[in-house]
Amino acid sequence: MNRRNFLGTLGLSAAALLLKSSPSVSAARSKPPNFVIIFIDDMGYGDIEPFGSTVNSTPHLNRMAKEGMKLTSFYIGWSACTPSRASLLTGCYAKRVGMDGKVCFPGEARGLNPDEITIADLLKTKGYATGCFGKWHLGDQPEFMPAEHGFDYYYGIPYSNDMWRFHKFNKRYNFPPLPLLRNGEVIGEVDNGDDQAMLCKQFTDEAVAFIRKNKKRPFFVYLPHAFVHLPRFARKEFMDRAENEVQAQIEETDWSTGQILKTLRELKLDKNTLVIFTSDNGGSTGTSMGPLRGAKGGPVYEGHMRELTIAWWPGKIPPGSVCDEIASTIDLLPTLAKLAGAKAPTDRIIDGKDISQLLLAEPGAKSPHKSNF
Numbered sequence: 001m002n003r004r005n006f007l008g009t010l011g012l013s014a015a016a017l018l019l020k021s022s023p024s025v026s027a028a029r030s031k032p033p034n035f036v037i038i039f040i041d042d043m044g045y046g047d048i049e050p051f052g053s054t055v056n057s058t059p060h061l062n063r064m065a066k067e068g069m070k071l072t073s074f075y076i077g078w079s080a081c082t083p084s085r086a087s088l089l090t091g092c093y094a095k096r097v098g099m100d101g102k103v104c105f106p107g108e109a110r111g112l113n114p115d116e117i118t119i120a121d122l123l124k125t126k127g128y129a130t131g132c133f134g135k136w137h138l139g140d141q142p143e144f145m146p147a148e149h150g151f152d153y154y155y156g157i158p159y160s161n162d163m164w165r166f167h168k169f170n171k172r173y174n175f176p177p178l179p180l181l182r183n184g185e186v187i188g189e190v191d192n193g194d195d196q197a198m199l200c201k202q203f204t205d206e207a208v209a210f211i212r213k214n215k216k217r218p219f220f221v222y223l224p225h226a227f228v229h230l231p232r233f234a235r236k237e238f239m240d241r242a243e244n245e246v247q248a249q250i251e252e253t254d255w256s257t258g259q260i261l262k263t264l265r266e267l268k269l270d271k272n273t274l275v276i277f278t279s280d281n282g283g284s285t286g287t288s289m290g291p292l293r294g295a296k297g298g299p300v301y302e303g304h305m306r307e308l309t310i311a312w313w314p315g316k317i318p319p320g321s322v323c324d325e326i327a328s329t330i331d332l333l334p335t336l337a338k339l340a341g342a343k344a345p346t347d348r349i350i351d352g353k354d355i356s357q358l359l360l361a362e363p364g365a366k367s368p369h370k371s372n373f
């Protein structure tokens, strides 16, 4: 039966009803939003211009903030690489998923339990293409790697870029060669400063290629950079115009963010993509925490836990907006689930809360977290 005959079999009122219902039908069929999480390693609260830096030039992040929202009270789940990543991806405090405290070391028989449900696992249930580009650091044994945590595609290094044979205490650690991986395969080695200097560009190029390849599908890009963790090397064009390696690396992550946003604009995906820029813990040596006390590590003051954060989604997030409500990386799983129409896990406790009302600047929106202060 063709459409005309089909409509002919309905009464006029039924046909009118069908027409009336068409907007919701088309909305239900529209593509769910894409998500990109840019997770810098060890960047401090005051390292970019939108958060007060007068040292580093960050034009792409300036534009991102101008077009989006600064979250000025946004916290990570733990002040070190491994537990911070675990809490972001699972929506749980790191302790709840057994990943509190120490970072994972090469060859260690410890990692994020494959039974945990990550953002990538959830989004896959809604047909998302899922890619991870950069430093994983949730266990380097096969059962802990991105493929076991919902990622279709992985390109990066399995742990920190200082876990290599030039580590200052390597006589004690005896680290193996630092591998560059594509999915389960070793495709190279990060063996000198020139290799380190390419990590930001390589992760960015791979993420951009993944976005282009999956432009017709909903996608989730998780981009946990190795920059600006020690040891610090950046490409020559950034080193030449910077005063030091810290500045060069920060400015290269700004460039990287610009590449992602430019690609989304070119593909006309900007109005259907939420991009979050933040850092995994307080800044390390040479970075700036701005007005906050603390840095990388602990004990836990604001500078250890509170991160420079920008959310961008043209047409959805009001341009130039600022949100000072308390929110956290643990909120990303329930929030992205809500926006994607996916079901957040109900068989376990999820510590994070849906903050979509904060991100969309709905009038009177407040932090969903309770405070005793």
Ligand SMILES: [Ca+2]
Pocket (backbone or CB within 6 Å): 041, 042, 080, 081, 229, 280, 281
């Ligand atoms: Ca870190």
